[in-house]
Amino acid sequence: MSDHANLAGPDAAQRQYETAINDTLHSFRDPVVTGEQILETAKLFPTDEYLIFLKLQDGQLDEIRLDETVDLRTEGIERFITFKSDRSFRFTLDGRRFEWGLPFITGLQLKRLAGVDPKTYGVWLAQRVGDDRLIGNTEQVDLRAEGVERFFTGIDTTTEGAGPAVLPPDDREYLENCGIVFEERNEGGVKALVLKGRSLPSGRFDSGVVDILIVLPPAYPDCAPDMFYLTPWVRLVTSKRYPQAADQPYAFAGRSWQRWSRHNTAWRPGVDGIWTMLRRIERALEIAA
Template sequence: MAENSNTNGGWEIQIDDSRFRVDDPVLTGRQLLNLAEKRPVEEHLVYFLDRDRLMEDIALEESVDLRPRGIERFFTFHSDRSFRFELDGRRQDWGVARISEAVLRRLAGVGTDYNVWLERRGEEDRLLERGEIVCLDEPGVERFYTGRDDTTAGFKSVVLPTQDRRYLEEHGLEVEDVANGAEKGVVFKQYPVPADLYDTSATDVLIILPAGYPDTAPDMFFCNPWLKLRNGGKYPNRADAAHMFAGRRWQRWSRHNSIWRPGVDGMQTMLRRIDRALRGK
């Protein structure tokens, strides 16, 4: 196992924003709080950020070994309770009722090229502003996720072939290119849906482009905001699963393409199939 550095006969650690060098690689929670001058120690909590970027609390008499790499970053709180939240699908504990957008990015291990969203049930997830403070003491567990928002707005898509771009321009359809790592896709903004069937009249529609498109068919499509049936308030059949792409949580419509003609089919084919699915056919 790789070990933390032991230069000049000591181990370097960081507690909150201060750095310390200690001679003993095994410290208790009480020793860490005393080192950081957090007194009385009984009124404070101390956590360490482990190698999997999960926050773990250390009891006053519990010890932590600094020798395994990654056990050198600690956080303290003047608090007698912890608050639980989810970040990128993983449970985290925090020592106070407020947490900043910057700290959430730090815990997720991402830089300023990423954004943080607060998941909201029944409505579109909320993008947090830079440096925004979020309360964790509301009923239930707050859920956050991070992602990049790489988009290029306008009609002039650069990921679609010429035939598709011409079709979209001729039909006045606005499209955005989006990226999710190496994956590419296009989003049709405010795409109209039957208002008599759903709880809204428009939604963004995402089509993920497979490698080899347009010779290879796209599979399924995705909506955000999510659509619910006006009659009964339920999600449509096979449209109740989430899919993360380009920093947004999409409603996956599981509709597969069994027939695709390379060189013939393209965006016009996908849009016809989407329209048919949205009409419940």
């Protein structure tokens, strides 16, 4: 028996059609609704300032015009996403075309649209020139540039906390929420964190971007990391010399790192974490002489 036949039964007038609008459930009596009715039900006014998209089963978004109708009698709950905007932006993700209602999109949003695990997959922006750019979970990509941005996902064993876990969950969550690209390493029993592509204070050093290595002591986070390490090695622009107590090598993971001998005796177990170490490193780089 068809759905249309079912509607003719005695309970047809009582039937409700559930939808999810921005992850909030709403019910409709009518099986066919317009985009404007969907926005009105979600109390999004004025409706002409909003865009509405139907989320398809494959994760793609199909824009619904205000006067366009949607049949709610299909199997499952129809899911809609809305944006307050007057235009949509196109991009491709893993070869599929998407419409997006905002001029920016984050790495985490791209991973969710692709239906991949955010912790084990990375997402890249394809570049016409140079290497493809890895997008952090909280990094925003501007979709207003000329042309259609092309993104792709894949297993990522070197960033976003993938690989062997050496950090406490709070540290990992902090780094991910800050959009910091990082790598957890365990080399010969030595646990360490590598912060990838970190910018240095402008004009102070002969390199503007470095990787930062933090070696974690066995009792971390109950005790503090001590020194930190950079690659490539940097010199002060003014003197052309290595900063004080930053002229010794440290070998780790097949690379020679510049050791910055900076010690810490004020560590509060249960309070301090990787965020504390980052502030220490930023301060040491700011005052290096």
